[in-house]
Amino acid sequence: DAKTTQPPSMDCAEGRAANLPCNHSTISGNEYVYWYRQIHSQGPQYIIHGLKNNETNEMASLIITEDRKSSTLILPHATLRDTAVYYCIVRVVQDDKIIFGKGTRLHILP
Amino acid sequence: GAVVSQHPSWVICKSGTSVKIECRSLDFQATTMFWYRQFPKQSLMLMATSNEGSKATYEQGVEKDKFLINHASLTLSTLTVTSAHPEDSSFYICSASSGIIGRGDTQYFGPGTRLTVL
Numbered sequence: 218d219a220k221t222t223q224p225p226s227m228d229c230a231e232g233r234a235a236n237l238p239c240n241h242s243t244i245s246g247n248e249y250v251y252w253y254r255q256i257h258s259q260g261p262q263y264i265i266h267g268l269k270n271n272e273t274n275e276m277a278s279l280i281i282t283e284d285r286k287s288s289t290l291i292l293p294h295a296t297l298r299d300t301a302v303y304y305c306i307v308r309v310v311q312d313d314k315i316i317f318g319k320g321t322r323l324h325i326l327p
Numbered sequence: 328g329a330v331v332s333q334h335p336s337w338v339i340c341k342s343g344t345s346v347k348i349e350c351r352s353l354d355f356q357a358t359t360m361f362w363y364r365q366f367p368k369q370s371l372m373l374m375a376t377s378n379e380g381s382k383a384t385y386e387q388g389v390e391k392d393k394f395l396i397n398h399a400s401l402t403l404s405t406l407t408v409t410s411a412h413p414e415d416s417s418f419y420i421c422s423a424s425s426g427i428i429g430r431g432d433t434q435y436f437g438p439g440t441r442l443t444v445l
Contacts, residue, residue: 260420262437314361317371
């Protein structure tokens with residue numbers, strides 16, 4: 218059981234910000250929100266994770282609502298290379314196994 | 328950064344034969360490795376968790392006698408698909424956990440192995 222809900226697909230224009238939503242209404246207090254992406258026929262790539270504060274790294278920003286029931290991954294300036302399936306996952310600790318849901322297929326349009 | 332390799336990247340075999348897939352952590356020691364399977368247009372499905380020096384833990388519905396996992400060292404885990412059949416054709420992906428706190432995430436994924444059983 219993936220414990221998260223994501224839209225099956227989204228489009229975003231190249232150069233614009235891509236905002237990918239995720240619902241995790243049953244998240245526990247000790248569970249982190251992780252985001253991965255999978256480019257076609259490759260292994261998943263870690264993007265970012267957070268507990269309750271907003272996080273930013275060189276790839277993306279993660280905005281978590283105050284009640285922690287949902288979050289948004291933001292790719293600030295999407296490029297064609299960002300076309301991938303994006304997975305939102307909740308897990309307790311970094312070494313815990315990862316259960317993938319269906320993810321969001323993001324299409325970046327030229 | 329932490330790199331995980333898989334070998335082979337693709338393999339074609341005849342029905343009834345066995346195929347071994349290797350997963351290596353190249354620049355770190357991995358106490359835990361995970362094996363996933365992915366069918367076309369579907370998400371990754373966790374098959375099993377392996378810890379170095381001990382037996383693998385299989386997810387419900389995964390046949391342990393068909394998918395043999397060996398984690399003999401801190402840098403190598405192998406998945407052997409025994410008596411392969413066409414329905415075993417899939418994309419097999421491993422991940423390795425470095426257990427090092429502070430790197431953002433401690434799990435690193437391999438590039439995957441595409442198995443085709445004729």
